[in-house]
Amino acid sequence: MSTTMSEAVIAGADGATLEKLPLPEQFAAATVRLADTKMFQDTDEKDVRKSLSVDQVPMPELAPDEALIAVMASSVNYNTVWTAMFEPLPTFQFLKQMGKAGGWERRHDLPYHVVGSDAAGVIVRTGSSVRKWRVGDHVVVATAYVDDQDHETHRDGMLGHGQKAWGFETNFGGLAHYAIVRASQLMRKPALLTWEEAAANPLCAGTAYRMLVSDRGAQMKQGDVVLIWGATGGLGSYAVQLVRNGGGIPVGVVNSRRKAALLRSLGCEAVINRSELDEGDPTLLQRPEGWKRLGTAVRDAVGDDPHIVFEHVGEKTFGASVFLARRGGTVVTCGSSTGYQHTYDNRYLWMRLKRIIGSHGANLHEQWEVNRLFTMGRLLPALSKTYTLDEVAAAVRSVQTNEHIGKVGVLCLAPRPGLGVTDPQARTRVGEDRLRTFQSEPTRVP
Template sequence: MQSALSEAVIAGADAAELEALPLPDRFAAAVVREEDIGIFRSVEDKDVRKSVFVEDVPMPELAPDEALIAVMASSINYNTVWTAMFEPVPTFQFLRQMGRNGGWEARHDLPYHVLGSDASGVVVRTGSSVRRWKTGDHVVVSPAYVDEQDHDTHQDGMLGENQKAWGFETNFGGLAHYAVVRASQLMPKPAALTWEEAAVNPLCASTAYRMLVSERGARMKQGDVVLVWGATGGLGAYAVQLVLNGGGIPVGVVNSEEKARILMSLGCEAVINRNDIEEGDPTFLQRPEGWKRMGKAIRAVVGEDPHIVFEHVGKKTFAASVFLARRGGTVVTCGSSTGYDHLYDNRYLWMRLKRIIGSHGANLHEQWAVNRLISLGRVVPTLSRTYPLADVGDAARSVQANEHIGKVGVLCLAPRTGLGITDPDARARIDERRLHAFRG
């Protein structure tokens, strides 16, 4: 049963009514439990449906620099999958570290972890030091949880020693009816989008932006050939759009004709089906003969080697990425979904003057830049399917098993899809067909 505040949010109540209603004592949230850390020992298939549960949890107290968000929708990121697998380390280690810091961070050290690093929703409370946001604001949430008192944060928010990924390295994440966020994580919700469309963008779109466009990433320029692994996945589909917007030439790697058609609908003309390269051998791209076949396929579709390789797959592709980048080229990496222990031939790196750039998340300025592009319709959401919060385990499993295309959304307080649009004229200008590109 919904609380009076939740019902008022769903009904679109104004700020005065939201402020007058009491906060619920408890709320529904997707959690993993500390007591379950060992359930996957000696198990090959670490099925996250066995470790993610929706439970009622206590409402946490709000710090002065925080806001409480009534979450209308969220999404699944691969860090949710890692959390639910308790790999590479159980995230309760992060929560215990926060607890040792004391103060407001001690709240995070709990025997359950509320998951989720994306959210769209409505501000229902603000802490005493919050100035730029107020109750009733429609917002999306950046996952960058930074330490404003660390001097390195003021050079780049991602450099601060205590920078964390909200909902992964902190508690009270977005896969819940309510979420606790710092005011420095908030951005205005794109008015043309539904709640679920707005929720899927912040983490992946901003990560791709920093990797490709930011001066801290690969600094893509017009005419650059960019190889994008997993080009219809959560990260890759935003990368393809950003390459096209910047005058680059994306070469998208997919594993089905359906995914190839989606890329072409976005304007990506150079598409390589990985199955044609591997021919049934999933280890082929980890060997020199596989690298060479992929290089030949890239040259067949664009006539030259890539200036930039957009890398996030990890163990299965990293050696190929280092080989495939042209002389003086760049491999930019933000993750390793198939494994962190990369093995590559270093001769192709040093003798051909290539660079590897590590990239992690995005600072708030980069987040706002890509959120503006989404608001303008220059980048469209890659939402393919939406699940209710009650089925969050199935949603996470679809990402774990790589059964998804684009991003997988989760409805939290929103009772159905299609709600939350406050500027239908802007939506018409963007074109409904583009907004539904990943939903068939």
């Protein structure tokens, strides 16, 4: 009986062997369907378990500048929640727009959308113009899908007009057995990490790095006080680590004692539990009296107001963020998980000379810098739970309802957690317990 491509990848076959094997005609993938885009229009209960499914989809053709990845593991980001809710608009509008460009872009305009913006796996095919990568390479995928023929891309990949979020604004994403990526998205997988640990990092860690460290973000310096909303979430957990590594003072905001304890284990000395601060009124931090109470808590914890506010929650926190930043301080924002319409008192912005910086994703250089930190063990993966691909709807639901901490992983071709480490000595140097800091609960895998 002949070996299939998937079996060979799982068995660790080398590149020469993988090149000789045929690709499957179909593969399993997490999808949403065009026919379902109106399923939630008459209800407030937009349960993503109803819209997400695992289907067999046809293997797409590979463009010259692309690589086909056998995905060992992926992870859940909030953009997949948006996709599965069909909000703020159905992502099929992005795919349709891609299709209008013609050429290879036409492939993306399909009646189904393969979702997922993180992946770690093995290259099994490369396009004819791919030079620096080979079949058999172990890789992780950077999220930014850029047009290298757009002049703005060469100033900053995130500024190009053709820049898209892979697996959200494009098809053939990472929550699948196979994914298509441009060669300009590829990075070496950190050898000390498992497949699922490696897959948890690129989107959120790269985004946090650009927001805080990059010269295109807040340009954090030593001694800066940084207020971090959702500090044990996917973005926040990397922000805490980056602030500590850079000599800043992270002030983490969480909503439970369990999350507060996790933050302290990361070395975040200043932790504010908003469930204790608001005394049972979840709307308090949307009003000036709540802003003032939180400002007092920050000063009590670190003796100063924030130089930087790390903002991604949006509608429910943005007014507080603008108020809380110190005179001349910065609010850096990359998202709005609670809503896009922000209200704030502009007097605190203009009269106190504050800045608001919009930040989106990370360019390839920034992603490589972050990936290097994981390879060195200077950043820890925020993976907390791991599901199987068959359980992907439940995994995304846990993020939708904010039941999770850190990042939620999804095994795709990898048959079980713990595989993929190719430098066990480096892993030992960093320490198994440290690398598993967020994995305080058992995985969902048999």
